[in-house]
Amino acid sequence: xxxxxxxxxxxxxxxxxxxxxxxxxxxxxxxxxxxxxxxxxxxxxxxxxxxxxxxxxxxxxxxxxxxxxxxxxxxxxxxxxxxxxxxxxxxxxxxxxxxxxxxxxxxxxxxxxxxxxxxxxxxxxxxxxxxxxxxxxxxxxxxxxxxxxxxxxxxxxxxxxxxxxxxxxxxxxxxxxxxxxxxxxxxxxxxxxxxxxxxxxxxxxxxxxxxxxxxxxxxxxxxxxxxxxxxxxxxxxxxxxxxxxxxxxxxxxxxxxxxxxxxxxxxxxxxxxxxxxxxxxxxxxxxxxxxxxxxxxxxxxxxxxxxxxxxxxxxxxxxxxxxxxxxxxxxxxxxxxxxxxxxxxxxxxxxxxxxxxxxxxxxxxxxxxxxxxxxxxxxxxxxxxxxxxxxxxxxxxxxxxxxxxxxxxxxxxxxxxxxxxxxxxxxxxxxxxxxx
Numbered sequence: 001x002x003x004x005x006x007x008x009x010x011x012x013x014x015x016x017x018x019x020x021x022x023x024x025x026x027x028x029x030x031x032x033x034x035x036x037x038x039x040x041x042x043x044x045x046x047x048x049x050x051x052x053x054x055x056x057x058x059x060x061x062x063x064x065x066x067x068x069x070x071x072x073x074x075x076x077x078x079x080x081x082x083x084x085x086x087x088x089x090x091x092x093x094x095x096x097x098x099x100x101x102x103x104x105x106x107x108x109x110x111x112x113x114x115x116x117x118x119x120x121x122x123x124x125x126x127x128x129x130x131x132x133x134x135x136x137x138x139x140x141x142x143x144x145x146x147x148x149x150x151x152x153x154x155x156x157x158x159x160x161x162x163x164x165x166x167x168x169x170x171x172x173x174x175x176x177x178x179x180x181x182x183x184x185x186x187x188x189x190x191x192x193x194x195x196x197x198x199x200x201x202x203x204x205x206x207x208x209x210x211x212x213x214x215x216x217x218x219x220x221x222x223x224x225x226x227x228x229x230x231x232x233x234x235x236x237x238x239x240x241x242x243x244x245x246x247x248x249x250x251x252x253x254x255x256x257x258x259x260x261x262x263x264x265x266x267x268x269x270x271x272x273x274x275x276x277x278x279x280x281x282x283x284x285x286x287x288x289x290x291x292x293x294x295x296x297x298x299x300x301x302x303x304x305x306x307x308x309x310x311x312x313x314x315x316x317x318x319x320x321x322x323x324x325x326x327x328x329x330x331x332x333x334x335x336x337x338x339x340x341x342x343x344x345x346x347x348x349x350x351x352x353x354x355x356x357x358x359x360x361x362x363x364x365x366x367x368x369x370x371x372x373x374x375x376x377x378x379x380x381x382x383x384x385x386x387x388x389x390x391x392x393x394x395x396x397x398x399x400x401x402x403x404x405x406x407x408x409x410x411x412x413x414x415x416x417x418x419x420x421x422x423x424x425x426x427x428x429x430x431x432x433x434x435x436x
Contacts, residue, residue: 010036011080014048016075018052074114165424205404232264236261252320253274255323257278262276326345326381329376354385373426414426
């Protein structure tokens with residue numbers, strides 16, 4: 001098998017697992033890349049991300065070209081077809097090479113019948129590209145490249161913003177850095193980047209944010225290993241300032257992995273006692289790696305933020321709740337969300353979010369502050385959760401967030417993904433008051 005045919009088989013097998021809801025891009029990609037030839041890893045990642053990013057349109061094209069859908073046991077062939085269509089549409093690879101290697105890949109997968117079918121479909125796309133592309137534009141899924149349910153919900157939630165949100169979701173995200181205040185400052189590090197001939201600019205809303213003009217591997221960043229910078233979206237960087245920690249306080253970072261917000265809090269104020277709570281043991285390693293590189297320390301606890309069996313009984317001055325959510329504000333970084341997420345997921349997520357808030361509330365000292373955050377753009381997970389919580393707790397009062405970023409909501413503040421800028425995010429700040 002040629003290297004390129006082998007690569008296409010690897011892509012198809014990997015994508016077929018995701019299409020069958022067996023893991024996610026972020027959880028499975030690192031392990032898969034370790035089995036791909038080093039010279040092929042960038043292309044492998046590009047094809048996987050691109051195929052998932054444009055999945056709704058690619059799936060619509062496949063329906064136009066196929067008489068009937070593939071059987072479940074042939075999801076690998078379906079994935080092979082989608083990845084080939086992505087390459088024909090978006091990459092500069094020679095069309096005949098894409099088709100030939102895709103056909104060869106089907107044979108190597110032990111499905112010679114699929115080789116003939118794929119050859120016919122891809123050559124038809126070559127011949128009738130303009131008309132096929134025009135046909136899928138007749139549906140909203142084809143036009144907007146999002147699942148039908150997601151389009152409907154975005155329209156309902158954001159009648160003035162839904163189009164721009166979906167447009168930004170289809171872009172490749174910028175690479176944003178967070179300067180470690182305990183080791184450097186933004187102006188100094190910008191000069192260091194300039195000396196290294198890495199083009200960059202300051203963020204607009206976080207005083208620690210730097211955007212790279214062109215993303216690069218972290219091992220190319222000066223002093224990354226020594227902890228001078230971390231990779232973190234600008235919207236996520238806002239959490240540390242919003243929580244407003246002070247020296248001597250006791251802090252809880254609930255749902256802490258991978259530890260970006262946790263480390264930012266410690267960079268801004270090292271004289272704090274902070275617990276980092278994480279449900280999944282496998283993700284705790286990411287927290288510990290970040291703490292070690294940045295030379296910070298925290299109490300790392302494996303536990304469920306919706307339960308109390310991990311809590312010592314000592315109340316916290318401030319709590320950060322970066323709640324599990326649909327992650328619809330970070331689709332451009334996690335395009336498999338378009339495939340994996342379902343409308344019915346949102347009710348379960350909102351229920352969990354409220355359970356976490358209710359559980360953690362008694363752990364907050366009177367006069368303390370809780371910051372609720374998600375990387376979702378759906379009101380069902382954001383302001384509606386916070387409004388219900390406020391209604392059910394007489395000792396809870398929202399502290400309005402006045403800022404130049406995002407838009408004010410009935411409760412909290414919503415950010416949408418921005419071209420060349422931050423991701424979609426939501427924040428609400430709640431203070432615990434003494435009950436009358």
